[in-house]
Amino acid sequence: MQSIVRWFHLLGSPPVFDRFARRGSRLFYLAALPVLALGLWQALFVVPADYQQGDSFRILFVHVPSAWMSLFVFALMALYAAIALVWKIKVCEVLAMACAPIGAGFTLVTLLTGSIWGRPMWGTWWDWDPRLTTELILLFLYFGVIGLYMAIEERRSAARAAGLLAIVGVALLPVIRYSVDWWGSLHQGQTIRLFGPTTLDASMQLPLWLMVIGTKLWFAGSLLAKARADNLQREAGKDWVQRALGEAP
């Protein structure tokens, strides 16, 4: 236990984080590939078509994991930003800011795949439905965090300002989550529950969970790769970076 706590503290050091991120990103990417491939295979070719929606329901296997990631990444970004603000840990600033482009990507995929599914099922590409609108606001919040981070030259001030926006933006997450319950939404309600009965057919659950795990692993790989790049840019000129250059990539 003691060694785990010590390792965790050491991870706050930029050179230690660089070594960890270099190995970790590759490992997570490699772990994500077979899981995602298997999930996609199951989703496209193994699961039977839905009796009402036909094959269009297969879109949910990329839409739902992306939607969950859009919320999860934002919450994680705010958590890192809060830790960075309170304890002034540089690596947490870097991790928080590395979350933003990945989360924005997943939010965009959520909106696009939802729109593609909506066209044949709802008869429209877009509706100003509470769930869709709040998810769109989330995308703008991600853009706000990225824009603010890029707009301020001094990296630490930029990360603090953008981090603060991320922390404030967390208030939107429960609104997105419960929008289908609070307002009469066109978007369907909750069908998959971690705790409680799931109304999704058992045959559809395996590929969905594979995709959920695969996207999480991919996110971990991407986060470490992006954070490593930002960490190297911030620390350029330090002795450890010069030493690390000999070992790169």
Place this chain on the structure above:
Amino acid sequence: MTYLGYVVAAYAVFVALLVVDVIGSRLRLRRALRDAGQRQQRADARRRAATQPPSLELER
């Protein structure tokens, strides 16, 4: 497969995100390493210039 075009389009968007993400990360990392390398080269050049004896031109 029914709604084939919609299913293909949705999966293409998802895969495109993963591809763009991994390429973006690689490019960012490569740029960071290149910048750090160039910075080191500049620092080395400055160090060499500082330790070299003054040129004959300047001595005269």
